[in-house]
Amino acid sequence: MDALFAALPWLTNPTVIIRQVMAGLANGMLLFLVASGLSLIFGLSRVINFGHGALFMIGAYLAYSVVGTNSPDLVTFIAMLFAATIGLFVVGVAFEMAILRRIYNSPQAFQLLVTFGLVLIAGDAVRLIWGPAEKSIPLPPIIDDVIQLFGVTFPLYRALLIAIGAAVCLALWWLLYRTHWGVLVRAATADREMLRALGVNVRRIYTVIFGVGAALAGLAGALMAPIVSIGPGLHADVLTEAFVVVAIGGLGSFPGALVGALLVGQANAFGILSFPQMSIVVPFVLMAVVLILRPRGLMGHIE
Amino acid sequence: MIRTVAGAVLLVAVLACAPLPLSDFWIFVLVQMMDYALYAVAFNLLLGYGGMLAFGFATFFGLGAYTLGILQVRLGFDVVPAVLAAPLVASLFAAVIGYFCVRLSGIYFGMLTFAFQMLAYAVFIKSYDLAGGDDGLHGLVVPGIVGTPRGIYYVSLAIVALCLWVLARIGSSPFGLALRAQRSNVNKSLAIGINVKLEKWLAFVIASFFAGVSGALSGLATQSVFPDWLDWRASAVPIVMAILGGTQRFIGPVIGACVYVVLQTVITGMTEYWSMIMGVLIIGIVVLMPNGIVGFFRLRHE
Numbered sequence: 001m002d003a004l005f006a007a008l009p010w011l012t013n014p015t016v017i018i019r020q021v022m023a024g025l026a027n028g029m030l031l032f033l034v035a036s037g038l039s040l041i042f043g044l045s046r047v048i049n050f051g052h053g054a055l056f057m058i059g060a061y062l063a064y065s066v067v068g069t070n071s072p073d074l075v076t077f078i079a080m081l082f083a084a085t086i087g088l089f090v091v092g093v094a095f096e097m098a099i100l101r102r103i104y105n106s107p108q109a110f111q112l113l114v115t116f117g118l119v120l121i122a123g124d125a126v127r128l129i130w131g132p133a134e135k136s137i138p139l140p141p142i143i144d145d146v147i148q149l150f151g152v153t154f155p156l157y158r159a160l161l162i163a164i165g166a167a168v169c170l171a172l173w174w175l176l177y178r179t180h181w182g183v184l185v186r187a188a189t190a191d192r193e194m195l196r197a198l199g200v201n202v203r204r205i206y207t208v209i210f211g212v213g214a215a216l217a218g219l220a221g222a223l224m225a226p227i228v229s230i231g232p233g234l235h236a237d238v239l240t241e242a243f244v245v246v247a248i249g250g251l252g253s254f255p256g257a258l259v260g261a262l263l264v265g266q267a268n269a270f271g272i273l274s275f276p277q278m279s280i281v282v283p284f285v286l287m288a289v290v291l292i293l294r295p296r297g298l299m300g301h302i303e
Numbered sequence: 304m305i306r307t308v309a310g311a312v313l314l315v316a317v318l319a320c321a322p323l324p325l326s327d328f329w330i331f332v333l334v335q336m337m338d339y340a341l342y343a344v345a346f347n348l349l350l351g352y353g354g355m356l357a358f359g360f361a362t363f364f365g366l367g368a369y370t371l372g373i374l375q376v377r378l379g380f381d382v383v384p385a386v387l388a389a390p391l392v393a394s395l396f397a398a399v400i401g402y403f404c405v406r407l408s409g410i411y412f413g414m415l416t417f418a419f420q421m422l423a424y425a426v427f428i429k430s431y432d433l434a435g436g437d438d439g440l441h442g443l444v445v446p447g448i449v450g451t452p453r454g455i456y457y458v459s460l461a462i463v464a465l466c467l468w469v470l471a472r473i474g475s476s477p478f479g480l481a482l483r484a485q486r487s488n489v490n491k492s493l494a495i496g497i498n499v500k501l502e503k504w505l506a507f508v509i510a511s512f513f514a515g516v517s518g519a520l521s522g523l524a525t526q527s528v529f530p531d532w533l534d535w536r537a538s539a540v541p542i543v544m545a546i547l548g549g550t551q552r553f554i555g556p557v558i559g560a561c562v563y564v565v566l567q568t569v570i571t572g573m574t575e576y577w578s579m580i581m582g583v584l585i586i587g588i589v590v591l592m593p594n595g596i597v598g599f600f601r602l603r604h605e
Binding site: 048099110120121236244247277278287292295296 | 350356358403406407409410411413414415417418419421422425426429534535536539542543545546550576578579581582583585586589590593
């Protein structure tokens, strides 16, 4: 036991633990926004969207376009979140209607290549439009503050991220489980042929869901924009972590995306404390272990 | 059969004379074509024959290259044992993770190979002492006449030709037929006594062995090992090549690899935004030529 405390000194430090839990929650909520879209799209269309990180990245760049380098006021900041969300919804709908819908019945490798094409195009498109230099945007002064919680000091923005993530999560849950539209989405996920036979416009559901997934990624990108440097490589780490989340939670499972995201958030937060050198392997070890022991993920259904 | 053999002999003869009029740059392009052709054919043993779409196949290309690089640059091995060790390490790793991967099918198989690739990538990119971290390894030495571009070319030609011949034999062997049988119908294959998991595991190990060869040859050609070779995006390259050429014929991925390398060379020469153009081309080809280039022309011909 003493050896454990010696190896991991933070175990006896509640301040550090609380701070890491909060950091992990904020990270987890952002991951949830990206992964839930990825999972919804997969559940419905069986397409694994390798371009999901690219959509996230475009959201961050759109945020930069709205805010610029000067410190924004709160209204500009909120406008930026909406701009990224709506902008990516439009991008997602356009991509689905122009390209993706042509290959729903193609072999999986083709679908993978099409979404990978999106990765290649987006990486260069942001360089072409915004230039190769890394960007950063400031927070509004009113948010750029700290708060006290459980006697520990946090950045206010971290608490806000958790709150916004939770609000979006609730809104999505309400949409999927408490509205007629949500019933249709879940029905299409279960059996699209039957739903089509019943006279529902299934194509439109596919389009809207891809748009919603893209919008969530865009929102996450905008939310992340003030705390990272925005560059053409921003999409890669986000995509791999979102893959980890959906694999752990269960491909296509909405509650799974939440559980997976929260787990990976905490694993990241405490991984970096425990093995600072090798913390980036932690999520992938988790992913491999879950896939080996329980391929359908923690919350997924048996196929 | 005679035509195929004659064609292959002719191709090797042409390739043997090809460097004479070419500059070092184009010799390097040809070497890359041959390396990638081997890489794509090895990958297609999984995708086209086995119906197994690995999202993380670059693991084995990268492991081959890193094995060569670490043995040479860090441990001072001679080039020959280092090159020989590369496919062995790649296929040994594949034998271990393949045990777990082939138990899954479809998307789950793909995702697990992805997880192992990211693990390998994370370990190498964080190991500065061993693997050079995000710089990779540089300064691989190939002594004597073999170390010249033409030397590397002929070594690559000999090794790739031999490996492709072996892969062609494997593809048309009873093992290759059983692999294709389980792709079209798992239950029927089980019923006639094919050990599906074993066949898939063998295919996984064999494909990884040749991916390791191709990674080591790429390390020789560039005298470097780049961590990008292990990145998840690198795993799209063999998929692009196999689909470009078509997965249902042995020659398909070879053609796909040549087209890919030519496109990459030509477009990189024209613009720094080559990956955007590549993205547009990939999407266009997948949407417009669902049978690959070989299939596209065959269908038009018929």
